[in-house]
Amino acid sequence: MENNLIALILLLPFSGSLLALILPSNRFRPWLLPIFGTLHLVLTFIVIQAGPLSAANGWLGVDPLSRLVLLIISLLFCGCSFYALGYLRYRISWGNRVFVSCLLLFLASMTLAAISRHLGILWVAVETTTLASAPLIYYNRNRLSIEATWKYLLLSSVGIALAMLGMFFIAYAALVAGGQVSLQFDDILQGAATYSRPWLKAGFIFLLVGFGTKVGFAPLHTWKPDAYGEAPGIVGALLAGGLTSVAFLGLLRTLQIMDAASEAAMAREAFLALGLISMAFAAAFMVRQPDFKRMLAYSSVEHMGIIAIGISMGGIATYGAMLHLMYNAMTKGVLFLSAANIHRRFGSKKVDDVRGAITLVPLSSLLFLLGFIAITGSPPFAPFISEFTILQGIFSTGHYITGGLFLFFLAVIFIGMGTTVLSVVFGTPSENAGDKDYRETFTTTGAPLIMLLILLVLGLYLPDSVRHIFIDAAALLEVRP
Amino acid sequence: MNNTANLLLLLVVLLNFFLLGTSRLGSNIRTVAIQGGLISLLPLLAHGLSSHTLFLAVAAFLFKGIAIPYLLFRAVRQVHISREVEPLFGYVPTLILGTLATAASFIFSDRLPMIAEHSQTLFVPVGLATLATGFLLLITRRKAIIQVVGYLIFENGIFIFGMLLTEAMPLMVEALVLLDLLVAVFIMVIVMHQIKREFSTINIDQLTSLKE
Numbered sequence: 001m002e003n004n005l006i007a008l009i010l011l012l013p014f015s016g017s018l019l020a021l022i023l024p025s026n027r028f029r030p031w032l033l034p035i036f037g038t039l040h041l042v043l044t045f046i047v048i049q050a051g052p053l054s055a056a057n058g059w060l061g062v063d064p065l066s067r068l069v070l071l072i073i074s075l076l077f078c079g080c081s082f083y084a085l086g087y088l089r090y091r092i093s094w095g096n097r098v099f100v101s102c103l104l105l106f107l108a109s110m111t112l113a114a115i116s117r118h119l120g121i122l123w124v125a126v127e128t129t130t131l132a133s134a135p136l137i138y139y140n141r142n143r144l145s146i147e148a149t150w151k152y153l154l155l156s157s158v159g160i161a162l163a164m165l166g167m168f169f170i171a172y173a174a175l176v177a178g179g180q181v182s183l184q185f186d187d188i189l190q191g192a193a194t195y196s197r198p199w200l201k202a203g204f205i206f207l208l209v210g211f212g213t214k215v216g217f218a219p220l221h222t223w224k225p226d227a228y229g230e231a232p233g234i235v236g237a238l239l240a241g242g243l244t245s246v247a248f249l250g251l252l253r254t255l256q257i258m259d260a261a262s263e264a265a266m267a268r269e270a271f272l273a274l275g276l277i278s279m280a281f282a283a284a285f286m287v288r289q290p291d292f293k294r295m296l297a298y299s300s301v302e303h304m305g306i307i308a309i310g311i312s313m314g315g316i317a318t319y320g321a322m323l324h325l326m327y328n329a330m331t332k333g334v335l336f337l338s339a340a341n342i343h344r345r346f347g348s349k350k351v352d353d354v355r356g357a358i359t360l361v362p363l364s365s366l367l368f369l370l371g372f373i374a375i376t377g378s379p380p381f382a383p384f385i386s387e388f389t390i391l392q393g394i395f396s397t398g399h400y401i402t403g404g405l406f407l408f409f410l411a412v413i414f415i416g417m418g419t420t421v422l423s424v425v426f427g428t429p430s431e432n433a434g435d436k437d438y439r440e441t442f443t444t445t446g447a448p449l450i451m452l453l454i455l456l457v458l459g460l461y462l463p464d465s466v467r468h469i470f471i472d473a474a475a476l477l478e479v480r481p
Numbered sequence: 482m483n484n485t486a487n488l489l490l491l492l493v494v495l496l497n498f499f500l501l502g503t504s505r506l507g508s509n510i511r512t513v514a515i516q517g518g519l520i521s522l523l524p525l526l527a528h529g530l531s532s533h534t535l536f537l538a539v540a541a542f543l544f545k546g547i548a549i550p551y552l553l554f555r556a557v558r559q560v561h562i563s564r565e566v567e568p569l570f571g572y573v574p575t576l577i578l579g580t581l582a583t584a585a586s587f588i589f590s591d592r593l594p595m596i597a598e599h600s601q602t603l604f605v606p607v608g609l610a611t612l613a614t615g616f617l618l619l620i621t622r623r624k625a626i627i628q629v630v631g632y633l634i635f636e637n638g639i640f641i642f643g644m645l646l647t648e649a650m651p652l653m654v655e656a657l658v659l660l661d662l663l664v665a666v667f668i669m670v671i672v673m674h675q676i677k678r679e680f681s682t683i684n685i686d687q688l689t690s691l692k693e
Contacts, residue, residue: 120654127661134668143679147688150672154628157665158619158635164658165612165639171649176594181649198593226691 006055006062009043009070010111012036017104021097029100030088036104037074037081040111044074048469058184059118064472068322069114069249071469072329073242075454077107079447080234083337086443087234090344098135106132106238113246119167119183119253123160126214126250129243130156136238137231148223148230155223156214163210163250169203170195170257185253192260200261207254208270214247217274217308218281221301225285228297229349233340236293240300240336241329248307248325255311255477272312272402278305279409287416292342293349295420296335299375302413303328309406310390311477317393319474323386326470327458330451331375331383337448338367342424345438351420356429361438363445365425367452372421374455376414381452382459483602486526489519490607493641494583497614500634501579502572506626510553513633517545520637523644527604533647537655541640544659549633549666556626556670560677569686570621582613604645612638625673625683629666636662 016036023029047053047062048071054061062070084103088096109132113125130153138149167183174181174188176196182188192200213220228236251271258267282302289295303324310321339349341364346354358365374381377388387410394403458466496516503509521541524534568575586609593605615635619628643650650658673683680687 118651118654120650120658124654124657124661127658127665131661131664131668134672138672138675141675144690146672146675146679147691150625150676150688151691153665153669153672154619154632157632158616161632161635161639165642168639168642168646168649171646174649175646176596181646183649183654196594202593229691 003055005043005047005050006053006060006115009040009047010060010108010115012043013040013104013108013111017101017108020101020104023097026092026096029096030085032100033081033084033103034078036107037078040107041074041078044070054117058186059121060115061117062115063117063476064469065249065252065476066114068326068469068473069245070111072245072326073107073110073114076238076241076329076333076451079333079451080237080337083444083447084234086441087232087340089443090438094139094141099139102132102135103238106136106242110242110246114249117185119170119185119188122250122253123164123167126163126211126247127157127160129246130160130214133235133239133243136235137227139232139235140230145230148226152223152227155220159210159213159220161210162206162213166203166206166208166210166254169199169206172196173199173203188257189260192257193262195261197263200258200263201266204254204258204263204267204270208251208267208274211247211250211254212274215244215251215304216247216301217304218278218301221278221281224301225294225297228300228336229291229294233293233336233343236296236340237333237336240296240332244300244304245325245329248304251308252311252477259477268312268314271308275305275308275312276402276405278302278308279406279413283409283412283416286413286420289416289420290351291349292351292354292420292424293336293339295417296332296339299335299413299417300328300332302409303332303375306387306390306406309402310393313390313393313397313399314478315393315397317390317397318477319470320386320389320391320393322470322473323389324383327382327386327455328375330455331371331381333451334367334371334448334455335375337444337451338364338371341438341440341444342368346430351423353430354424355427356425358425359429361440363440363449367445367448369421369425370452371448372417374452376417377410380456380459382455385459385462486523487601487603489522489526490603490641492519493607493637494610497583497611497634498576498579500630501575501614501617504572506557506624507554509627509630510550510557513553513630514546514550516634516637517549518542520641521546523641524647527602527644528647533652536652537647540656540659544663545633545637545640548663552666552670553626553629556673560674560683568621569623575617575621579614579617582617583610586610586613599645604641608638608642610638611635611641614638623684623686625669625676629669629673632669633662633666 016032020032048067109125109128116122116125134149134153138145171181173195174191177194179191216224255267258264278301282298286298307321307324310317341361342357343349345361374383377384496512500512521538524537528534587606590605615631618631677683
């Protein structure tokens, strides 16, 4: 039963991806996305209910962190898959065989990463996410998207190659200690206390840089504005919400290893430094940002920084970071999908060309505005709770300077992002090329609307059964005495 | 065994220097092929003959020594790339940087604790030096295809280091890693075609539209 469940959730999106290659009709193929997205979500709920699972010699398994990441990617993908119906209908003449197939392969590789309990498998899964998403970023087929794809492909591949070196270093640390050499995660956690320190620490640095590139911490984020800015909105949403969570899982696994080796202090300091640098970079580039999709990319850099800071603090802030991993992903879904609708109507994503969107695409603009309010941590939306919890954790542990900087960056980003968002949404509509026939339909506004409603509900009331997913995940990251 | 492996590793270092100094595209790709072929012998030399090492050696030889260089040569023919490498940075400065990086790799790995049977081998310093060479190629060359070469050399460095740890990596994972590498190069070559079509060149200094 256990084995079947794990095999099923892996093979489902993978077989969908193969099916997309075979199906001949551009009109019907996009329906595979919501069908497989919904099935994947149902399976995810079953897996979450099932408790701890393990399969394939312990190479695959489900622990609380897997459950959280699985829930994030599955919810986000399911939402985006319905949006994809509307998007691909609009792009019907371009063909969508590769697009649909790669989207499902992307889901399959993210699922594999979430449930892998062997560092080698985790590496293969994360590298496959890069390969599956590169054709997605390139879907618009113009000069800018080629440039973005090239940078993304090369930087991510080199980054993730460094992560592999880090894994080898950790395995060598075990060899020097005379222990069992294995990259199976539970074996590592068991032996980590005896590992050779120089190798372990060097390995940590490489893993941090490797997965950090994929997460997009500043200053390793340079591919991010390009990729998010040039990819179709639905791909931007999946990268900013799904892929970052998966890459973050790699970092959390690394933290677990350092925890087990009683070296967590070094890891937490590194997380804190990267987090603050990311927030600072994001603040600097978001003020007067002339392109609203690039602005969202910098917002992603910022929120990865916030999560890293939350994790570095430990205690209640770690719980806040787990909440934020999910809430950030959902809010990014709302923002990227609504921004994509505005982009389509105006044919531009430059703030100079897009004004008064609310009179032309009212619902998308409203969602974009509310998404901005949510992501900057204003009540009553859920990210308010998570950011407030992190802040509470920072101050209650006496990190006043960090807390002060955190608040300062949040304020700068609120003002910077607000200026851009307000000038896009309000004002007299600018008339230019764009697609004047574009009308909002439920397919392109329904998904972000539902995600926003989920954020609203979670912001007002978090049921105990859901709260436990986050509490259990945070508990795995706590230093054991 | 160790002596042969060390000799091979020194050859790898020589190939690194040759790559940093050569100006011909064709010889760049040929060097990657030779280096890939050489390091695919390492599993056999380091761990003796077994089904695991034999599989790894054959797979690495097929992928790194034949399939990937073939993809690159085909790209050069189809995309009509000119034969010059066109560095952003002169050859002599990159060679000097390469030498410094190699020296640093040897000094750094001297400070890391090694187990007794590895203390006389060059896997760690040569692995790190190869990594550094790949990185230098990535940041100093203007042509997209040489960046792919740099990435491959980078991966070779990691492969060399991984030779110390074949027991940690199950066979299936090794195979998947190699497959991922091949697919990555395949996609890079496709993107290169598109770059050529849109920009009429594959010099990445043309890729500057996206910046703040």
